[in-house]
Amino acid sequence: MDFLKKRLFWTIAGIIGIYHAAEAQVILRNSYSVGTVPIAPDYSLTTSWAALPTKKDAADNLPLKSKELVDGQAEAKADVFFIHPTIYTQKPAEATFEWNADINDAALNKKVDESTIRNQASIFNGSCRVYAPRYRQAHYYSFVTPNQEDRQRALDLAYADVKKAFEYYLAQYHEGRPIVIASHSQGTLHAKRLLKEFFDGKPLQQKLVFAYLVGDIAGPPAQPNEFEFIKPARSAEEVGGFASWHTYLRDYFPEKYQTYHFSTAVCTNPLTWRLDETYAPKSLNKGGVGLRFTFQPQLADAQVHQGLLWIHKPYVKGRFLLRTKVWHSADMNLFWQSIRENVALRIENYWKNAGK
Numbered sequence: 051m052d053f054l055k056k057r058l059f060w061t062i063a064g065i066i067g068i069y070h071a072a073e074a075q076v077i078l079r080n081s082y083s084v085g086t087v088p089i090a091p092d093y094s095l096t097t098s099w100a101a102l103p104t105k106k107d108a109a110d111n112l113p114l115k116s117k118e119l120v121d122g123q124a125e126a127k128a129d130v131f132f133i134h135p136t137i138y139t140q141k142p143a144e145a146t147f148e149w150n151a152d153i154n155d156a157a158l159n160k161k162v163d164e165s166t167i168r169n170q171a172s173i174f175n176g177s178c179r180v181y182a183p184r185y186r187q188a189h190y191y192s193f194v195t196p197n198q199e200d201r202q203r204a205l206d207l208a209y210a211d212v213k214k215a216f217e218y219y220l221a222q223y224h225e226g227r228p229i230v231i232a233s234h235s236q237g238t239l240h241a242k243r244l245l246k247e248f249f250d251g252k253p254l255q256q257k258l259v260f261a262y263l264v265g266d267i268a269g270p271p272a273q274p275n276e277f278e279f280i281k282p283a284r285s286a287e288e289v290g291g292f293a294s295w296h297t298y299l300r301d302y303f304p305e306k307y308q309t310y311h312f313s314t315a316v317c318t319n320p321l322t323w324r325l326d327e328t329y330a331p332k333s334l335n336k337g338g339v340g341l342r343f344t345f346q347p348q349l350a351d352a353q354v355h356q357g358l359l360w361i362h363k364p365y366v367k368g369r370f371l372l373r374t375k376v377w378h379s380a381d382m383n384l385f386w387q388s389i390r391e392n393v394a395l396r397i398e399n400y401w402k403n404a405g406k
Contacts, residue, residue, distance in 0.1 A: 076141045078148045078191045082200040085147030088186055089154070091211055093218035098153060100134065100167045101182035108167040109180040113386070116337070116345035121175045128228040128259055128397045130178035131219060133212055133244075134166040135235030135265065139190040149204040150186040153211075159184065168343055170234055170382045177394040178230055181223065183215030187236060193268050205239065212240040216248065228400050229254075230393060231261040234382060238266045238294075242276065245292075250277045259400045261292035262389065265381040267304070271296060271315040271357070282316040286323035286392055289400045293318035295359040297377040297384065303358070304376065312357040319359065320385040321352045323392060329353045332365055337387035338380075340366060350384040 091098040101109035103123045109132075112119045138151040138158060151158055162184070171182050188204035195201050231249075233241035241263055249255045261280065266272050272294045274282055283291035294316045298304065304312065321330035330352045338349030350361045361377060363369045364384060382389060 076139060076189075076191060078142075078189060078195070080148055081197070082149050082203045087147055087207065088150060088152035091153050091184060091186070091215070093183065093215050094222075098184055098215075099182065100159070100162055100184050101132065101171050101180045103179035103181070108163040109171040109175055109182060111168050111172045111343065112175075113172075113337075113339045113343050113345035116387075119176065119390075122177055123175050123179045126177055126179045127401060128178050128230055129219075129224065130171075130174040130180055130230040130232050130393070131216060132171045132174065132180060132182040133185075133231075133233040133237030133241050134162060134170070134182060134187075135233075135237050136187055136190050136193070136268075137162045137165060138187050142189075149189055149192060149200065150207050151189070153184040153186060166234065169339060169386075171232075173382060173386055173390045174230065174232060174393055176390050177397050179223075179227075181219055183212065183219075185211035185215065185240075193236075205236075208236070209240045209243055212244060213247070216244060227257070228259045228397065229257050230259045230397070231263075232393075233263060235265040235378065236268050238263045238272075239268050242266075242272065245277060245280060249280065251279045255279060255290070259289055260393065260396045262393070263292050263294040265296060265378055266294050266315075267296050267306075267310070267378060270310045271312060271317075273311070273314060274316055276316070282325060283318070283323065284325055286395060287399050289396050289403060292316070293320070293323065295320060295354075295381065297352075297359045297361060297381045299375040299377065300353075300360040300362055302360075302375045307358075315357040317354045317357050317359055319352050319354050320388050320392075325354065327354045335385065335388060336391060338364070338384045339386045340364075340383070345387070347387075352385070 096105055101107045110121050142148045171180055174180055188208045192201045192204040231241050249258050263272055281291050295318050319330055321334040332348040332351040335348050337345050337347045340346055350364045353360050363372045
């Protein structure tokens with residue numbers, strides 16, 4: 051039994067990521083005003099990007115045992131601007147300033163690359179050139195601190211970097227191409243601000259293929275009226291809209307379900323790409339990724355329920371031992387191939403509509 055539990059731990063660690071939970075109880079003792087803010091990124095440097103189509107990086111990876119998949123960035127007809135989630139969870143070692151990460155922290159960058167960039171940003175390499183900036187992400191504690199001023203200042207600094215990176219992308223890389231916005235968790239907080247500032251009702255909205263605003267639980271999740279002109283999509287084919295979901299074990303309701311108004315939130319089923327509560331069996335799941343970035347078809351089922359995406363325990367060996375109820379870290383891993391195929395379809399439809 052001990053062997054099975056150990057093996058199961060590493061299987062699930064591969065699915066949900068091992069960085070969030072490992073040090074999630076860290077408390078930052080100093081206020082935001084204490085210490086020196088890490089130096090701002092220079093996005094003219096390739097080292098300020100976790101992923102660029104012009105360099106070898108973790109977003110180029112393809113899962114093991116995934117047949118016929120290719121990195122299609124060289125021929126891609128669209129770009130994705132990917133904003134990664136919170137990986138900065140550890141106790142700051144020698145930093146005098148704790149609330150935002152230093153993008154020159156080699157150990158943290160390795161965690162970012164080996165988790166979110168490999169497991170999430172790689173989804174888009176089949177049909178998009180992948181751009182993923184490093185940014186001074188807010189520490190995990192920002193989302194649990196009772197001090198809302200500290201929280202907001204940390205998030206504002208992080209967003210300032212994301213905005214700066216996107217402006218550099220537009221000036222140096224964009225070349226008028228269609229854009230996909232993709233994000234997870236903290237990244238989705240920043241993505242919503244970015245969409246409102248640069249796309250919603252603005253000329254650049256014409257270039258928006260779609261927005262995947264995933265794991266939107268770091269604050270109140272996206273509502274149907276989140277944007278004035280960018281609407282939640284109701285099918286797999288629509289372009290110009292957005293999808294959002296937040297994954298939990300069936301019958302589980304998160305602690306802040308009422309506070310964050312989950313019941314009215316946009317929740318897309320990533321197996322059907324609809325907003326209704328029709329059950330989607332695992333047979334519709336084209337494949338997820340788990341242990342050692344290994345591809346597994348039919349990894350999970352899915353059903354929208356009152357603003358949440360409910361799943362049964364993922365279909366892995368030893369699943370009867372699973373106790374996880376919050377599958378937030380696996381929001382994208384569980385549906386890796388379904389998202390990959392969907393973004394390709396929406397890009398294809400974007401180009402079809404562009405000629406009309």
